[in-house]
Amino acid sequence: MRKTFQAFRELMRIGFGAAPWHATMQFLTGIMFEISVPIGGLGAKLIVDAAVSGDLRIGLGSAVLLGLTVGAALASVFYYVHCLFTVQERAQAAAGRRLMRLIGGAEGLTHYEHPEYLDQVQRIREQQGQLSGMVNATAGVLRVGATLAVTAVLLARVDPLLLCLPVLAVVSFWLGKLSRDVAVRAQEATSEPERLRRHLFELGTSTAAAGELRVYGLTGLIGDRHRTAAGAVVGRRNRASRRGAALQAVDAVVTAGGYLAAIALVLLRAVHHQATAGDVVLVLGLAAQLSSTVGTAVRYGTYFLTVLKVGRRLVWLQEYVAGERRTPERPAVLPAALAKGIELRGVGFGYPGAEDGRGVLDGVDLHLPPGAVVALVGDNGAGKTTLIKLLCGFYRPTAGRILVDGVDLAECDTEQWRARCSGAFQDHARLEFSVLETVGVGDLPHLADRAAVGAALERGDAAGVVDKLPDGLDTRLGARWDDGAELSGGQWQRLALARGLMRTEPLLTVFDEPTAALDAHTENALFERFAAAARTGRQRSTVTLLVSHRFSTVGMADLIIVLDGGRIREQGSHQDLMAAGGLYAELFELQSRGYR
Structure with missing residues (x-):
């Protein structure tokens, strides 16, 4: 019950927060319009x-009452519709922003490994439009409640037995709830197949995958699998729709029976002079309208419960994201510069739900000296990227500790730590902003600082990319925009590198294969510049960590870490490791043969 009330409050806050005046008037004009019918x-x-009694005064007064009611109803309904769409539009934008903050604001990345989280997010995305509907749903329920109350009073004045008509609304509402529950269960049961269907659709229609799909002739296979996944989703949901339609048919029969019984009762009373002709007209009108009102009650009642269900998922998401935040109340203070360096003690990590129960990293002990250029080497799956994600605070170790100048990273504010990190990654984002913003977001306080962005472009050897663009730093990127310029993969990567070099005084800088789209000579030249910059900036004591499969690049590092099966196999300088004749020397020799 607490979470249900919390969900209602959060959704009403979205609507009233987005359009307070229009939300209030939607309630008032809706009720005024709805009660105009029984009046x-x-x-x-x-x-x-x-007319029957020949009382002209009462007849004219009643005509004036009827005219005022119709006029007020027309004025109310037009303004009600205006308020409805205004609240819906603004609340939908506010709900979208709320979801972006929640989904993108979780502290780490662990939640992306949880199927339960992914299913809940998928359900919220499917029904995102409902998050803006609580004001409308509540206004509808109140409208119906006001109509039923006024109708019940008028019917009771004719005959108390006629109060059974409003009671039928409860039966209709119950049948409508059963119909909604059937649909919701089908939607929840098909969340995972629906995610698969969407993935296959995006895969089959994306530009990035178009070449491979055609070269390998996969379009038919993807289409067949999409058809199978869609069939599972549509079949289950169609069966639910048929069951819901059957329940609605029962509701129609019950409502029609109540209507006929009410008409028969008032006619019988009129024949025995226990009711007037006006009473017959009143009951005819109210009974006919009550059928529509009951339908509206069911529609808004089930809509209210549906929106509330989505609201509970929103509350679940909020609590999940809040639960992921593990920053202590009094976080430890990060050093202005590293004196001891970064140390890993017995660090282990395993992704949630790993079938074999093994961790990606196991018992890693490592010291990253301040001011050092450190390279990570190992086969695919050795744990290089996972180690970097742990160091950046994307994941928390499942065992062991990471110390920054002796301070446990778990005791620090995660956001503050990330503000002291910088870097570039192979799977970089293609931010389709202006070049100035695409690079500048690497250091938000200097987002619009043209000098800072220009310096970062120089450090990343990306100034040449900008020189070729029509509007320089102000060029909009992305071919989907009318004034947008498309870049090659290598050009996007150079801008990502420049973005990673925006911060000038990080404690940790990571380069996780950020030059995969560049040739070996270009990569080597870039890393030589990075290493030189890192060494000239030893007063900042920045640890520069790089991952590359090209050993010509790795050899320039001060310290090389060889990972194998989640453990550190070897560590030392290039000369030391070559002299040892171990795994590093073997891998280096294998790769160097390709250049002979």
Whole structure:
């Protein structure tokens, strides 16, 4: 119950926070419009009774009442529709921003390995539009409640037995809830197949995969698998729809029976002079309208519960993200510069749900000296990228500790630590902003600092890329925009490198194969520049960590770490490791043969 109330409060906060005036008026005008129908029925009753009794004064007064009611209803409905769409539009934008902050604001990356998290996010994405609907759903429920209350009073004045008509709304609501529950269960049961279907669709329509799909003739295979996944989703959800339609048919029969019984009762009373002709007209109008009102009650009631269900998922996501934040109340202070360096003691890590129960890293003991250029070497799957993610705070070790000048990284503020890190990665983001912003986001305080961005472009050897663009730093990137310029893979990578070099005083700089799209000579020249910059900046004591499969690049590092099966196999300088004749020397020799 607590979470349900919390979900309701959060969703109402989204609507009223986005458009407070329009949300308030949506409630008021909706109720005014809805109760105009039974009040109009009362006016019609009074006019008929006045006509039968020959009372002109009451007849004219009732006609005025009816006219004012119709006029108020028309004015209300037009403004209600305006408020409805305004609240929906603004609340939808606010809900989208909330989701972006939640999904993108989790402290680490571990949640991307949890199927439960992925399923919940998939369900929220599927029903994202519902997050903006709580104001509308609540206004609809209140409208229906006001209509039923006024209708019940008018019917009870004719005959208390007619109060059974509003009671039918409860039966209809229950049947509508059953229909909604069937649909929700089908949606939840098909979350994973739906994720697969979306993945296959994106794969089959993306530009990035188009070449491989055609070269290998995979378009048919992807299409067949998409058809199978979609069939599983659509089949289950269609069966749920048919069951829901059957329940709605039962609801229609019950409502029709109640309507006929009410008409029969009031006619019987009129025949025995226990009701007036106006009462017959009133009950006819109210009973007919009640059928529509019951349908509206079911629609808004089930809509309310659906939105509330999505709201509970939003609350779950908020609590999950909050639970992922492990920054202590009084975080340790990070050093301005490294004196001892970065140390790993018995560090182990395993991804959640690993079938073999083995960790990617196991018992890693390592010291990264301040001011050193350190290279990570090893076969694919040796744990190089995982180690970098641990050092950047994307994951927390499942065993052991990471110490920064003797301070446990787990006791530090994660965001503050990341603000002292910098780097570039192989799977870099293609930010389709202006060049100035695409590079400048690497150091947000200097986002619009043209001099700082220009210096980073020089350090990343990317100034030549900008020189060829029509508007220089102000060029919009991305071919999907009218004024956008598309870049090659190597050009995007150079800008990513420049972005990673925006921060001038990090404690840790990482380069995780950021030059994979560049040739060996270009990579070697770039890393020589990075290493030289790192060594001239030893007063900052920055640890520069690089990963590359090209040993000509790795050889320039001060310290080379050889990972094998999640453990450190060897470490030392290039000369030391070659003299030892171990795994590093073997790998170096194998690669060097290709250049002979």
